Amino acid sequence: MRTGDVTVAESVTDLAFAALEDRPGMPLPRRSTARARRWRDRAEHLLRHDAGGCWVAEDEGHVVGVTMALRRESLWGLSSYGVLPRLQGAGIGKALLEVAVAYGAGCLRGFICSSHDPRAARRYRSAGFTLYPAMLLTGQVDRSLLPVSEGVREGSAGDLDLCNSVDRQVRGAAHGPDFEVLLNRSTLLVCDQLTGSGYCFVETDGSPHVLAATNRRVASRLLWEALARADPASPISFGDVTAEQEWAVDIALAAGLTVRNEGYVCLRHMRPPTPYLPSAHFL
Ligand SMILES: CC(C)(COP(=O)(O)OP(=O)(O)OC[C@H]1O[C@@H](n2cnc3c(N)ncnc32)[C@H](O)[C@@H]1OP(=O)(O)O)[C@@H](O)C(=O)NCCC(=O)NCCS
Known part of the structure; x- marks a missing residue:
């Protein structure tokens, strides 16, 4: 190409x-x-x-x-x-x-966020990837259900070393240059505390795009803060959520979103990273 x-x-x-x-x-x-x-x-x-x-x-x-x-x-x-x-x-x-x-x-590792096309699933499995059925969370956030989320702030390019370091702990590799693209088109949220660290990129409509944290408590704070930024009049969505991210499914359901299954997270020589919400395009 x-x-x-x-x-x-x-x-x-x-x-x-x-x-x-x-x-x-x-x-x-x-x-x-x-x-x-x-x-x-x-x-x-x-x-x-x-x-x-x-x-x-x-x-x-x-x-x-x-x-x-x-x-x-x-x-x-x-x-x-x-x-x-x-x-x-x-x-x-x-x-x-x-x-x-x-x-x-x-x-060492391979990562694909697959559509629900059976042709794609067939190709990925034939190439040796394990298919983890995934969920899609969609809907309007019910703002009356939002808890107070503390310790989360907006980030900037100066936080990317932290994001890369969280990535290495959680998914075994940093996003490196892909963060520059994400930073240009979404808002970075960061939580950096003595007990753990994490980050989340949030789309302009409030949909969380990629989220990684060193523990679930930090991940949950980041996801709640992302949902709090959603426009209450517009639906949001995030997918590629496997059963390993039940913490995220529980938060989405508690916020009033609906869940259905769609596509697969396809992995080679790795288990689903957690707590982690992948980017469909930057993994
Ligand atoms: C996924 C995609 C890129 C694969 O390209 P392709 O040229 O169709 O792939 P191939 O023909 O090489 O392989 C398709 C396989 O599915 C099989 N297949 C064809 N139609 C099928 C159907 N309706 N249901 C299930 N399997 C089907 C084929 O027999 C082949 O398997 P085989 O090689 O074991 O016989 C293409 O189908 C596509 O563009 N899909 C829509 C976009 C998409 O979902 N992309 C994936 C993003 S994660």
């Missing part, structure tokens, strides 16, 4: 995911302009840091499939993966995943 492929790669993955949510009689759920911009920004970021993990598949000179993988210290992760709907199921995805996985040669 080259920089010149980014625009078409974005639309290929958009169509791949839209087809997954296609409902008879409903318009295809395409990405908003803002989300498409974010996808392209992420692709450019990964091309800068992980050019060897970013691949496209071509058919007669046209991009028909995309995969983007990253390596952070000893962890390999899959950030994007899609094939044009009319060509799915014909082996293009298998070829793309093979080159993306090869980029992780030498990495």
Whole structure:
């Protein structure tokens, strides 16, 4: 994949995911302009840091499939993966995943947040990943149920060393340069106390994006503070939550959100980190 492929790669993955949510009689759920911009920004970021993990598949000179993988210290992760709907199921995805996985040669651990597409699950299991069924929490936060959350403050670039150090303890590898992207588009919350530390990036709508902490007490404080920032009139959502994050499921349910199962967290040579809420794209 080259920089010149980014625009078409974005639309290929958009169509791949839209087809997954296609409902008879409903318009295809395409990405908003803002989300498409974010996808392209992420692709450019990964091309800068992980050019060897970013691949496209071509058919007669046209991009028909995309995969983007990253390596952070000893962890390999899959950030994007899609094939044009009319060509799915014909082996293009298998070829793309093979080159993306090869980029992780030498990495101890592998991490993928999978959609609910059975084709994706089949590919990931065939590549040796363990599939952990995941939950999606959605809804409007009932503000009358929010407890007082203490010890959490807004963070800045000066806190990224702390975030990387929490990452290494909790998931075995730092996010490194990915934090710069996250910091540009979301709010960083930090809790740093004698008994434990943690961080959470919160989307503009209040959805927690990635959260890591050295204990559940700190993780719970961060998640409550993230939920407290949600607009009470707008629904929020966060997914890729496995049963190991029951602390987060309990908080979401207590805040009035609903739970359903969707997709998998797919891991190789590691157990689900906890307390941890992954980023679907930066793991
Ligand atoms: C996931 C995806 C990238 C895989 O690409 P692909 O070209 O379809 O993959 P392949 O054809 O190599 O492999 C698909 C596998 O699923 C099987 N399959 C095909 N249709 C299927 C279906 N409806 N249900 C279950 N399995 C199916 C195929 O037989 C193949 O398995 P096999 O190689 O063991 O025979 C592609 O299907 C896609 O874009 N899906 C929508 C977006 C998405 O969910 N991306 C994953 C992000 S985590």
